[in-house]
Amino acid sequence: MLKFLHLGLLLFSALLSTAARAESVLFLNPGSTQEAFWVSYSQFMQAAARDLGIDLHILYSQRQPELTLAQARIALQGPNRPDYLIFVNEQYIAPQILRLAHNSGVKLFMVNNALTADQQALVGERGDQIGSLVPNDEEGGYLMMKELIRVHPPVAAGEQIEMLAFSGLKITPSAQLREHGMQRALAEHPHVRLRQLVYSGWTQERAYEQAKQLFGRYPKVSLVWSANDEMAFGAMRAYAETGKVPGKDALFSAVNTSPAALQAFVDGRLSALVGGHFTLGGWAMVELHDYEKGVDLNRYGGSDRQIPLLQLIDKPQARQMLAMGDSPDYGVNFRKLSAKGQPDSYRYPFNLQTLMR
Template sequence: MLKFLRGVILTLGVLLVPGAQAASVLFLNPGTPVEAFWVSYSQFMQAAAHDLGMDLRIQYSDRVSENIIKQAREALQGPHRPDYLVFVNEQYVAPEVLRLAKGSGVKLFMVNNALTPDQMKLIGPRADKYPDLLGSLVPNDEEGGYLMLKELIRLHGPVAPGQSIDLLAFSGLKITPSAQFREKGMRRALAEHPEVRLRQLVYGGWTRQRAYEQARLLFKRYPQTSLVWSANDEMAFGVMQAYVEAGGVPGQGALFGAINNSPAALQALLDKRLSVLLGGHFTLGGWALVQLHDYDEGVDISQYGGRDRQIPLLQLIDRTQARRLLAMGDAQGFGVDFHKLSAKGRPATYRYPFSLQTLMH
C-alpha cells in the first residue's frame, strides 16, 4: 500500500533518505488541545514518532464522540488513508470505527480504552472478522482507583471505634471504560474499609468546571468531608477550588487524590495540596508507536508481549519521582530512546519494557 508522507514530517524534523517511505500514523485524540493530559500524551507520541522515523498526525475530537466517528470515516474511507489508525474506545466508539475500517486496508490499534467485554460478545471472534485490528494497550485503571483510595485512607490514619471518615468521589464519564474501572477499584478499596463512608459519587465529565460546580454543593451538604477521590487531575483542581472557597486548606482539612501526571498535578503534589497522585499512562500512545514501528518492520509483536496488553502504568508517584517527571517533561524527547525498546532482532525471551520505570531511568 502506498504510504503517504505528511507535511507533519517536516515539523517533526524526520530526515528521510531519498525513496524511503515513513509509516504514516493517524492518532484520533479524544481530548482537547488545551487538556494537559492529552497534550502531554500527544507530545510523548510525537517524540516517539520522531525517534522512530514515523509520520504522525494527530486530530483532537474535543470529547465529542460524533467527531471521532467523523474523523475515522474521513481517514478510513477518504482518498488519503494512513497506514495505521490509533484510537481510543472513548464513549464506546470502537465497534463503529471497526465497521468503518473494513476493507480500508488501514491497520488499527487501540489505546487506553479497549473493547469492553460486552462489545467483544457482540462483535464475536475478532481475528476472523477484523484482521486489521492489530492489538491494544491499556493501563491498570481498576488498580489505579483502588490504590488511590487505599493510600488516602492510610494517610488519614485510623479513627476511634464508632467514628467514620466521610469520602466524596468524582468520576469521569459514565460511558468511558477507564472511568468505570477506576470507580470499580475505588469501590473495592471501600469494601475493605467499613469506617469510610462514601457520601456521594458524581460524574464530573473529566472537567474542572463541572467538578467545581458539583463540589460547591457537595461541601455544603457534607461539611465533614475529609477524603476526596478524583478520577483525574482536572476534576481534582475544580474540587480543590470549591474547597478553598468554602474556607478549607487542601492537604490539611481534607486529603485529595487524583490520577494524571500533568505538570500542575506534579507541582500540587510537591506543594502538598494533592496528597495522593498516580500517573504514567500518558505514555501509552508512544509505546503503541514502538509496536507499530516493529510491526511495520515485519516483527511479530505478539511474540514479545504485544497484541492485547494491560500495563501496570498507574502507580503511586512520590515527591522525588514528581520532581524527576517535571524535569523529564522539559527534556528533549522526554529523554527516552524509543529505538532501544524495539523488539527487532531481539531473542524470543524479550518483552517490551513499557513501564514508568523505563521512563524514569
C-alpha cells in the first residue's frame, strides 16, 4: 500500500511539473482503473477537454480515500498547482480536501457527491468553491425499482414478490440516495417484500459471495435490485450457478451504461437499466471552461445543481450506445454547449439526448 501510494504521488508530481499553466484541471477519480464506470467517466472528461482546449490530468485513487487525500495535499499545497481541482465527496472526505485547499489559490468543483447539508453548515461559504454537479441518484434508484416491478409477471391477489438488494458503500452518499429511491418505490408497492439489503462495496466479487448465500437463504426471490452494474453481474453469476436463468426465473437491474451492462440489457439478462451519469465530469468541464471565460454560472441554472442524468435506458438507446463504441469525441461538440453570450433563459443541455443526437 505504501509503495503504491509513494509511486502514485511521484507520478502526480511529474505530471504537474510539466503541465501547461493555462486552464489546467486535475480530477481526483475515486474509482479504480478496473471499473468500467470510472474509466468511461474519465474518457468522457478527456473528450470534453480535447474539444475545449483544457489541460486535464486524471489520477485514480483505486477506492482508497487516504490516497485521494494524499493526491489532494500535493495538488493544493505543492509547488505545481492546477488552476482547478475537481473531486468527489466519496466517503465524505470533501471537508478534509477543503481544509487542504485553504489559501491555495486553486478553484474547486465537486461532482457526483457534493457536500451534505451538515458538512455545508460546518464549512460555510467559501470563495474558492466554484460549484458542483450531482446526478439524481434518489430518482435513479426509484425509477429502477419501479421498472423492475412493472416488468415482473403478475402475481395472484395476496401473494408477495420477494426481492434482494445490493448496495455500494454505506458511507457513500450516492449509495444512500439510491437506496432511498428504492425504498420510496417499495412503499408504493406493499406486495413486494425486501428480504435483505447488503453492502457489496460496488464490487462484483463481493456481491457474488454474498449472493451465493442469499439465494440459498431466499429461494423464492424473483427481483434483484443492484446499485451498479458490477454488483448486478456478481449476483447474476451466483444465481446462474443455482441452475436458474437471470432475466427469466428472476429479474435483475443495474445502474451504469458500460458495454457489458448495455449488452446484458439487450440480451434480456438485465430487465431494467438506469444510466447516463458517466457524462457528469464532461459537463463539469463545460461549466469550468465557461467560468474561466467570465460566465456567471448562477445566471444559467445555478453553480450548484442536480441534473436528471440517471434515466431508464430502453433497448433502442442501448443498441445505439453500443454502436457508438469508443468514439474519441462521443459525437458531442462541447464548445457549442457554452452559455457565453446566451440569454438568461439558456440552460445547459446536459443529458443523454445531447450525447445521442
